[in-house]
Amino acid sequence: MTTIQNPILKGFNPDPSILRVEDDYYIATSTFEWFPGVQIHHSRDLVHWELIGHPLDERRLLDMRGNPNSGGIWAPCLSYHEGVFYLIYTDVKSLAGAFKDTPNYLTTATDIRGPWSDPVYLNSSGFDPSLFHDDDGRKWLVNLIWDHRKNRNPFHGIVLQEYSETEGKLIGPKEVIFKGTELGCTEGPHIYKRNGWYYLMTAEGGTGYEHAVTVARSRSLNGPYEVDPGNPILTSHGDLSLPLQKAGHGSLVETQNGEWYLVHLCSRPLPGLQQSPLGRETAIQKCEWTEDGWIRPVNGQRPQLEVQAPDLHAAPVSIPVDCDHFDEPSLSAAYSTLREPADASWLSLTERPGYLRLYGRQSLNSHFSQSLIAKRIQHFSFEAETAVEFEPEHFQQMAGLICYYNSKNYYYLRISRDEQLGKTLNVLIGDNGAYDEALSEELSVEDWDQCFLKVRIEGDEVQFLASQDRESWMKVGGPLQFGHLSDEYATRHTDGFFTDWGFTGAFVGLCVQDLSGEKKAADFDYFICRSTEEF
Structure with missing residues (x-):
């Protein structure tokens, strides 16, 4: 049996957003203050991955001069619809203290390698934006709303608003569709549709050692959303002996053969220390759907170093020269x-x-x-x-x-x-x-x-x-x-x-x-x- 070795993207590749277009798989990850913005890795078997470029590679797409440490590109979302790649990203301009300045943008391309269009400004209400393409062709943006007020939950909730492609802007009412679970720090939303259900996957617990992947679902896009009774579906919290810590911020993909996988961020702390100088990396877990319609990693709630590979032809990639x-x-x-x-x-x-x-x-x-x-x-x-x-x-x-x-x-x-x-x-x-x-x-x-x-x-x-x-x-x-x-x-x-x-x-x-x-x-x-x- 072929296995996948985690992490699949080693060294500072957090907040993965995975996408399949026919036989090709792509993962977009955060780059923060480092230029060019957004790393794109490509695979054809989910085992072997190759860095193929960065969409935000021109100053017209990304100007981070003056951005603070750990500002810049947070949690990009990569999607595809009718021959067009869509990339949503946040360019964080400030983050210390109570306030966050978080403009969100959209850029598109017909080829993953570009050229990418001039960015369309969306909003600045929070971070971790994600674009959902519904069956009827309408497009919806979800993102976390940040609340700066004293004695409030700063992770105010996940907000939904329609995006008009013809007008190039968000339109219609804004609606908070999910306030999160008791884990708190609800962020990183992605919406998926399956068998008439809208599934909202979020990152919770904060992007540290209490991080987790949680799921909720609804028959209606704008809710109300019912929380998965098995939450969190993936976490390292509570067991510092696990080699993969901070497991959270997940993104789902279905293979050509109907197999499901979850990519997520993780970290590998130095032995005996809660310090992870390699940064937050990307790992993958094989999943399956339960009879009552919930997604579950096949190896349980804890992230695994070795995962069963999908039933796809092996597609090795060239190894970069030293x-x-x-x-x-x-x-x-x-x-x-x-x-x-x-x-x-x-x-x-x-x-x-x-x-x-x-x-x-x-x-x-x-x-x-x-x-x-x-x-x-x-x-x-x-x-x-x-x-x-x-x-x-x-x-x-x-x-x-x-x-x-x-x-x-x-x-x-x-x-x-x-x-x-x-x-x-x-x-x-x-x-x-x-x-x-x-x-x-x-x-x-x-x-x-x-x-x-x-x-x-x-x-x-x-x-x-x-x-x-x-x-x-x-x-x-x-x-x-x-x-x-x-x-x-x-x-x-x-x-x-x-x-x-x-x-x-x-x-x-x-x-x-x-x-x-x-x-x-x-x-x-x-x-x-x-x-x-x-x-």
Whole structure:
């Protein structure tokens, strides 16, 4: 029997929305402040998945300059009707404290790879929008309404409103159709129709260790909705020994052969710690319908690492290469940048063929103009390596290799210049906004024309290394804690309000800063990112 190994999308791929179009399956996941927006993975067997692109890949579709950490793209919904793909998304502009600024948009395409249409503004009443296409051709938007008022449930309920495609806007009355169950934090709605029933699937319990998938149903689209007596149908809550935690935020798909599967987010905490630096990932569970018309995972309420695969022909995909020599004219889809697209004003793959050239811009604190490209870290045993040519003229110019969670939490092996020592190495540490340096005295590399930089991750340990010849490596600083680059570590609250949120995951990347505004450039010869797990 062929099995699916969970997670199917490793490393920061949360809030999955799954879609089948004939024999092709697509999953859209959240990208938050990382650009381009929305990851799309493709499969033909639900076992093997390949990243095929990002719909929100132009500034006209997504402008996140100034967005806060863990703002940006939340919980996209991908749907399809009569030859057209529909993508609904939220671009969160603020989230700390009582208020949330959450404009929701719609873009469409006839090909999943684009081009995508100019965005249509829908509303700003809350987040997690989802578009339902009814049998009569009418389209309906559901989303969570956020309530900022004191002593109220901020998760006010799931609101329903019709979308007019001809008018390009929401029309008619708004109606709250579901207030949630006793689990609370009701969000992530999706509507499905089967055998005359409207099924409303929601995420509840909050997107942490109490997260869950719940279901309700009604004979009428606008309710009232009867709660599934077996809720929650999927959760990890109450058993920290499970390898997959935070199970929730589900989305359903039916195969060509009538089999049903549920994709959902999950996390894999470090052993013995409630810290998940790989972020919230995507897993899948096989489901079946009961005689009385409720959906159930076949292996029970708890998420499983191994799941029976559907009765479909195997469709393996190409495995991404470990080493990028920067020989192509554009970056691969595996790279992300912060809040804005990579463009010629700060990045070039052609000025020096075979090298990535980055021009230094603002600091790691910035929510506007960071010269940084990065990949998701997907394994607890992992290493990354690069070679940098950089001749800083003063201490405000820096370049190197970074492990990045957000603008307040990172580890950065950087080259810079000291007035006495010349060109130097050190590891800069961002620890929930507090700045530190791993070495009390800079390490001089004045005679190094090229700096080879490496990071090794093993469990909760992050170790940086450097070499002049790529043969003899030395440690730079002591081991650091990988768990500090996690949602759990980054989330903070004061006086009952969350002042910092963490919803993403750890990245490894290359970056350059020039705090003087002179745009000093660094050249990177290659970038290796590979798992070191034993199979």
